[in-house]
Amino acid sequence: MADSDGVIVVPNRRAGEIVNLAVERKNADDETRRKIKGGESVLSIKGLRRVLEEKGVVEVKGTWLDATAGS
Known part of the structure; x- marks a missing residue:
């Protein structure tokens, strides 16, 4: 897998797990950004x-x- 930030090698047997974890992380980051845009502080959110x-x-x-x- 590769993107503008770099490259990572994932064993095929763990690919599904890694994708699921990445999606969870992206969703959490999106939620944090939404809260910040709504006026919450990072200190409070975290x-x-x-x-x-x-x-x-x-x-x-x-x-x-x-x-x-x-x-």
């Missing part, structure tokens, strides 16, 4: 906002800051 907040990182006026750092 569940990273919660992870950052658990680590003590907070959003202040659209910028993420380490709340545990000294001033």
